[in-house]
Amino acid sequence: AQTVTQSQPEMSVQEAETVTLSCTYDTSESNYYLFWYKQPPSRQMILVIRQEAYKQQNATENRFSVNFQKAAKSFSLKISDSQLGDTAMYFCAFMKHWGGGSNYKLTFGKGTLLTVNP
Amino acid sequence: DADVTQTPRNRITKTGKRIMLECSQTKGHDRMYWYRQDPGLGLQLIYYSFDVKDINKGEISDGYSVSRQAQAKFSLSLESAIPNQTALYFCATSDSRTDNEQFFGPGTRLTVL
Numbered sequence: 001a002q003t004v005t006q007s008q009p010e011m012s013v014q015e016a017e018t019v020t021l022s023c024t025y026d027t028s029e030s031n032y033y034l035f036w037y038k039q040p041p042s043r044q045m046i047l048v049i050r051q052e053a054y055k056q057q058n059a060t061e062n063r064f065s066v067n068f069q070k071a072a073k074s075f076s077l078k079i080s081d082s083q084l085g086d087t088a089m090y091f092c093a094f095m096k097h098w099g100g101g102s103n104y105k106l107t108f109g110k111g112t113l114l115t116v117n118p
Numbered sequence: 119d120a121d122v123t124q125t126p127r128n129r130i131t132k133t134g135k136r137i138m139l140e141c142s143q144t145k146g147h148d149r150m151y152w153y154r155q156d157p158g159l160g161l162q163l164i165y166y167s168f169d170v171k172d173i174n175k176g177e178i179s180d181g182y183s184v185s186r187q188a189q190a191k192f193s194l195s196l197e198s199a200i201p202n203q204t205a206l207y208f209c210a211t212s213d214s215r216t217d218n219e220q221f222f223g224p225g226t227r228l229t230v231l
Contacts (some may be wrong), residue, residue, distance in 0.1 A: 041144065
């Protein structure tokens with residue numbers, strides 16, 4: 001079974017600064033996807049960024065980027081120029097590519113609560 | 119209009135009551151999922167359905183049942199609610215043909231007294 005570990009229950013950052021959230025995972029699979037989801041106080045789950053394991057290049061989405069280290073099974077999220085609206089719970093998630101019927105399930109970490117201070 | 123909707127958004131019920139949470143989607147996706155979120159935990163998969171005739175148990179299916187009434191509708195039932203089922207419940211959908219991303223509904227907060 002896959003496990004996802006987020007070792008930082010809470011973090012804070014000043015507005016406009018950069019913050020990095022950590023995530024490690026354990027799997028024997030070679031073909032999989034990794035995600036960061038954001039859950040603001042509205043409780044909606046919002047996809048922030050996605051990384052395919054077969055791609056060596058780190059994914060980026062505007063102010064959000066990842067540092068994907070496949071050998072180390074590490075997938076950290078960097079938020080640049082932090083904004084007050086980035087305040088949320090952030091979840092790292094793993095999705096195994098089952099092959100065959102290409103069926104997927106998400107396994108989530110416990111989350112990191114990020115607070116952006118003015 | 120939201121692509122994935124859940125009803126009700128909030129519900130308070132008593133121990134032993136039967137309750138149904140409903141999920142509808144207009145995205146045309148074939149796959150649907152029910153997750154549960156507890157404080158301090160990530161989301162855990164309860165049930166998932168890859169099409170109308172394909173329903174599977176997830177990690178924590180005990181005490182729950184589901185029904186896929188149509189491709190667009192997936193309901194979660196608690197036959198006899200108990201207090202430790204108090205949680206936030208999310209429905210999600212995905213499209214097997216095009217992408218691996220799951221799209222989440224707004225969640226239902228359920229309290230069992």
